[in-house]
Structures are given as structure tokens and as C-alpha cells.
Amino acid sequence: MPEPGIAGTRSCRNPELPEPGAASPAKLVAPILLSVNRKNKGEHVTEPLKILFLAAEVDPFAKVGGLGDVAGSLPKALKSLGHDVRVVMPAYQKIEQGFPGVIPIDGMLRVLTGAGMIIAGGFQSVLPGSEVPIYFIAEQNLFDRSHIYGYGDDAYRFSFFSRAALELTLALDWQPDIVHAHDWHTAPAIMWLATAPKKDKRLQNLATIFTIHNLAHQGRSSWDIIEYLNVGQTYSLNEEGYGEINFMARGIHHATMINTVSPNYSREILTPEHGVSLEGLLLHRSFDIHGILNGLDYEAWNPASDPRLVSNFDVDHLSARVNNKRALQKYLQLPQRDDVPLIVMVTRLDYQKGLDIVGHPLHLLLSNRIGEAQFAVLGTGAPEYERMFANLANTHKMKMTAVLDYQTDLAPLFYAGSDIFLMPSRFEPCGLGQLIAMRYGSVPIVRATGGLADTVLDGYNGFSFNQLRWEALWYTLYRAIYLYYTDPSTWRLIQNTCMSTDSSWSRSARSYQQLYRWAIARHLL
Template sequence: MAEPLRILFLSAEVAPFAKTGGLGDIGGSLPKALHDMGHDVRVMMPAYANIEAGYPGVGSMPLQLNVPTGSGVISAGAFEGRLPGSDVPVYFIAEHNLFNRPNIYGYWDDPYRFAFFSKAAFELTSHLDWRPDLLHAHDWHTAPAVVWLATAGQADDRFRGIGSVFTIHNLAHQGKTSWNVFEYMQLYTHGLAEEGYGEVNFMARGIYHANIINTVSPTYAREIMTYEGGAGLDGLLRHRQRDLHGILNGLDYDEWNPATDPRLPAHYTVEAREARDENRRALQAALGLPQLSNIPILAMISRMDWQKGFDLMGHAIHLLMNGYSGPAQFVVLGTGQPHYENMFRQLAGYHREKMAAYIGYQANLAPLIYAGSDMFLMPSLFEPCGLGQMIAMRYGSVPIVRATGGLADTVHDGITGFTFYDFNGDSLWHAIQRATYVYNTDREGWRRIQTNGMHANFSWQRSAEAYQQLYEWARAQMLYRG
């Protein structure tokens, strides 16, 4: 067992309090796994509107944070709760004007909101009479904390010598803003080659200033050092490549377990999966599809966005529904850009006996889709990690994915699923044809692929052990410098 560490864990999203994607999942799961390893983890996030309105198990703290900014001292409060099912404390920075808004993101002053949060988090650690050994910051929203710690923070006895790890969840979102944000943060520093004149790029700043950088899959870590995948920051990432690592996100096995999932009509295991048929029939009934037992059900659960490969879907699904790989049914659940939503509505209207499109969000329908479908599609243009393919495998739905990012690291062609490389409709269609051919003609081979996927280990314990190594490297860097 390594020496227990005191870890300040900053994230704009922490499930179940706030979540729009994988960032929220890691915020709600990794700290619990680290705590189970003996580390003292304190999670901090903004107090969004749902917290201000009153969240079960979250209470107000009797303190006032006086946060110095270029606009003067701004006062803030804090709430305290626990990650569900754990003793990990979660602290919520409350500033009514900045965080009590209908949405998490999407405001002109987002860089200033999260810069304030980052500075307030350090103030809160002092009120807690707790000094972290290490800062773990996530995505550009908490990069201001990395920047402050590496610059002004080194002149503060309370924080000098604290190491930092910066995790990139999606390099495409970079937090670009005016240089005035540094005046707001009371920071004096130099520009970066990746920043335009008078511009601050918080993603670049996190990469530049952190001791250790990581992404959420090994393949994505390599992809972002290329011109095609680097979103303008590939040169900086190549410069820091010795400190750049890739660690797969884990899967919360307590939440995603077909043997215990309360949202399923029938539970099952890899050794006794016959009950999947009951979930299959329940899925067909819920979506108004004919309850046929001898044809594959293909499924997709996703945000409907260009990144997720929806530009490839129309032609492939039309061929599938017209029987070019044999009889099949198709189910899609998601919401997003209107032209993708309309595409699926039109396809579902044309193929009413074979296809169902649920445009929206239905929390209880997603597990039933994983448990009742035979194949799960993820044809992403890029995918830093992805959780859908991990859940699908655990529930016995064989993934068909483009071999990029975390999809390439988790799905192995012909072993745990089916993969394709070129980002075009023909490559997707050929992968679907290969999968349906095995399903229809080689049931023993199909069962072997399904079994391999259900046996795959994507536990957070494995990920937490890898993060622990990054923390030790970050601390060693600071001790060496000191």
C-alpha cells in the first residue's frame, strides 16, 4: 500500500449532483475508489441551482469565503454532502450570481465563473484546516486552479509544494477567453504560443502548468499528439509527452450490474443469461416492436452530435432496415442536433415495424436497451473514452465501434465486438454486416464474443491504482524541484 495522500479533487461535474457526460461519471466514481484505497479525497464543485434549491443530504456550512479578485473581494458560501454510498465529502462553492443558473455551461462569463470557483476552492481548504498533498483538476473548467497553484500559489505558504495532475476529458472544449481573466484572478504570467494575441486558452494552460497530464484512454493520449486529433494543441502536448499518460475510465459496477439492476424486469449473469430473452421481449413491448426472437436487435444510446458519428448513420440504417443483412430491428435513444433527430424520426416512421426512435432522455429505458439488444453501435469520429461500449459489454450487447480513442482500447475485433477504422458509411455498414452474419450463422461464435465482453474488467479499482501512480509522480516532481 502506497502512502495515503490528501487529494483535492476539482470538477465542474460530479454525478449524481451534476452530469452531462463522462466528466460527471469520473467525478462521482473515482474519488470513491481512491477512498477505498486509503486516500483522503475531498471533492469540490460549484453549487448549481439544484444544490441552492436544496439537495437531499446536502447542508449549508457555517462559513464565509472571502475570495480576492481583480474586481474586489467576492464573498461566497459553501454546502457539504457525501458521494452516495460512501464517506467521501463533497463541498459545493456557492455564489448565487455565478452558479445559481438554469444550466451548468453556455454563458459568456463561463471562464470567469470557473476561475472564481478555482480560487474559492483553495480558500475553502484553509477553512477546513486541511492541506492537500495534491490537486487533481479536470478539463478546462478547473485549469485555472492549476495555473494559480503553479504561479501565485507558490508564493503562498499554505499551498507551496503541492503537486498537480490535470485530466483531459475532451480536448475540443478549451475555455478560450480574454487576457482580462488573469487580471480577474490577480495573476501575472506570460503568453503561450497556442494563444492568440490577448487570449487565454485554459486547456492549454492546464497542459502547460500541470506536473502530470492524462487523458481518459491510452489511444486518445496518442491521438491528441497528432495534427488531426490535437485541436491546435498537438505541439504543446508533444512537448509534454513525457508527462502525458492515458488511463481508461472505469465503470461503476454497483450501478451497472445486470444481476442486480432494479431497472430491469429480469436479472441475469454471464453464466446464466437466459433471462436476457425476457428483457428483450420487454424492450420490444416498450417500444411497440414485434416480439420476434430470432432476429438481431441493434441499438444506439447517444447524444446526437457530429462527434458521435451520426453523419454515417442514415444510409447504414436504411440498408439494415431494408434487409440487406437479413431481418433486423433497430432502436435509438437520445437527443441533440435537430437534423439528426429528424433523420431518425423519418426513418422510424418509414420502418415502423422494424425501428423505434425515442427522441429525448429516459433514464429507465437505457438499461433495458443495454439488456435487451444484441448489438450496440458507436461509430464515433473521436471518443476520448466512452462508457456506452463498456456498459453494453457488461450487459451482453456486442459493440460495433469505430476504432478510435477509448473504443479502440476496450473493443477488440472478433473477440469482444466488431470494429472499423475509416470514418465513412461503407466501413460502418461492412462492420454491421460482419456482426449480423456471425449472429445469424455462428451462434457458438456469437456466444463466445458475448461472453468475452461480459467478462471484461473495467472496474474503477484498476483505474484508481493507475491514478495513484500519477499522483506519486506529480509529488516526486515537486519534491525534486523543492
């Protein structure tokens, strides 16, 4: 496999670049032949791009949160637009032990690091239901472990992955037009492309997009990792402590353009409340930050064909949905009643999810302060929240069940069998739970933050509240359940609106397509 050659690159800024949705100036488009006009048909046709997609997790091969969902879905939507997308992720233990449809790649990768030349292997497959290639970087000492994250050497693991992913493109003799890196785990690739003094000419002048899925996870490490990465001379950022590297900050600093997974979150992170100590850097790059709402894989999440449901249904056949409610109540050992609202949460039991304001409203709700109601939670996480839900379930027997586990195949029945989906997050970059709930006809109640504010409109396709206070949640629960009992026709209208809301990847993929072209144009100026 080829070894690095010699070249250099940098990122630059252009204060005249428009915001997403605005027409791109011709002077940015024409010089790099980003589009052609078929005059005979009057069509505007964009040329396909070669997109290198780097992510630490990709569903269904590895998934911890929303990052895995996006990395498993967005490339397929981009492929449907005609682009050549290649996805690269680490080969975790499930891949090493044998994952259906994954096969080894012949040959070895030679990755030059500050610790010397490290030899790695690889696997390959395609994203399910598509022709999008996915490659896996295999290095048993770094990735053949039982968990994806949570190790003391995570910064070195993902730094190696980022470098090896770039070397893989050389080995494949495939030159991308743009590198799309996700969260801090892949920021070392952006940093290396922007600062390494020597690199193969095929890696020169590559535009980069850095997607922030969750700003709270930043990938801090000691300065020694600079030598490990083999980058050129660099300097400490104001956001880094003495002797520290912050890969989230580095990705923001060095990327050609940055985006978040919802428009509202792109604004929130510019504030001290949500900037997680990086708001100064983000304000400096604010003109280059764009918010693109996550989509939903409509093939994977389709109530009309989901085999995990008792009865399939769609917006025109909602009467069949009640069978899923009865099946869920039976599973939860709750009374099978069609006339009582069933509220659910499907969530990671974490501080981010606003669970500290949930306990008292649930106690009031299940004490019949509004009317009869049932509640169930599916999820696992922090012990204090598991204890809270277990105690509530013990107090309100026959009205509440806590499934303190995450069972992937059970989640669709929670969405399809519930009347209300609760998501009172403290912060939420985008959120997929509310999108799935709406798709499956469960009316969401959310706190209006991040992507929840972008997707759930109070009184239209759900209910929302602003203040992170139990009183605000209680009042919103009161409004929703009161409407459920007193105005079934309006409730059904909201339910229909939920299911008719277009949350597919098609629109978001076109926004990414435009952002790629702007980044390439920006980088060449």
C-alpha cells in the same frame, strides 16, 4: 476564514521519469517517504495521500457527460485504496433548491479576485455509497442557473470556482498532497497555483494532475481574466490568439503531469487530426502525458441487481436476459421477437459521435439487405440528427423507433435488452457506452478511435472498424449480423467475453495512485 498568505510555486520537468507501468526509481520514492516496506510480512504498503479533486460536474449531483461519471466514481475507488479524497464542485441550481443529503456549511468563503472580495457559501455531502466528502461552492449569481454550461461568462464562473475551491481547503484546515483537476473548467486552479506570487503557505509546492476528458472544449476567454484570477505576471502561449487566454492550454502548460482517459487518446492528441490546434504544446509536454483508461462504477451498473431492469441476470444466467429484450421491444412498439437482432444507440446526437455515416447503413440494414433486424436510438441533440433518425423511423415503421429524449432510467433497458450496441464515434477520448453495453451483454460495434480502440477488440469482445466511412460501418454491421444468424455459439462466446471483461475502477485507480506519486516526486525535484 483565512485569507491568502505569501508563497510561490512552479512546476518542473524530469526527463528520467518512467512511463506508467515501469518501476519508479528509488531516488524518486525514498526522499518523500511514499512507501514503506513491512519486512516482517514482506508486504509493500503505500502511504495514504490527501487528494483534492476538482470537477465541474459530479454524478449524481450534476452530469452532462463522461466527466460526471468519472468524478462520481474514481474518488470512491481511490478511497477504497486508503486515500483521503475530497471532491469540490459548484453548487448548481439543483443544489441550491435542495438536493437529498446535501446540507449547508456554516460560515462564508472570502475569495479575493480582481473584481474585489467576493463572498461565497457552501454545501456538503458524501458521494453515494461511500464516505468520500463532496463540497459545493455556492455563489448564486454565478452558479444558481438552469444549465451547467453554455453561458457567456463561463470562463469567469469556473475561474471563480477554481479559486474558491482552493480557499475552501484552507477554511477546512485540510492540506492536500496533490490537486487533481479535470478539464478546462478547473485549469484556473492549476494556473493560479503555478503563477500566483502570493498564496497561503499551505498551498505552496502542491503537485498537480490535469486530466483531459475532451480536448475539443478549451475554455477560451479574453486576457482580462488574468487580472480577475490575481495571478502573477504571465505570458501568452503560442496556442493563444492575441488578447486571449485558453484554459485548456494553460492546464497542459502548468500542470505537473497530464493524463487522458485512455492510452490511445493520449497518442491521438499529439497529431494534427486530434490535437485541436494544441498538438504542438502537447508534443512539448508529451513525456508528461499518460493515458489511463476510465473505469465503470460496478455498483451503479450491475445487471445482476439493477432495479431498472425487468429481469436481472449475470454471465452465468444469460437466459433471463431475453425478458429485457421483450420488454424493450414492447416499450418501443416493435414486434416482440427473440430471433431478430435488436441494435441500439444510446448517445448524445452530436457531430463527435460519427452520426453522419450512420443514415445510409441503417437504411440498408432495415431494408433487409442482411436479414431482418430492428433498431432504436435513445438520445437528443443536434436538430439535423434528430430529423435524420425521425425520418428513418417513419420510413421503417415496425422496424425502428427513435426516442429523441434522454431518459436516464430507460438507458439500462436499452443496454440490457439489445443484442448490438452501435458507437461509430468520430473521436472518443474513452467512452462509457461501450463499457456499459459489454457489462450488460450487448455486443458493441465501434469505430477504433480513442478509448474505443483500447476496450473493444474486433472478433473478441465486439466488432470494430477504422475508416470513418459509411461503407466501413456497413461491412462491420454485415459481419456482426451474419455471425448472429449463422453461428449462435460463437455469438454467445463473444457475449460472455463482453460480460467477463473487467472494466471496473480498481485497476485504473491504482494507475492514478502511481501517477500521483510520480507527480509529487517530480514536483519536489
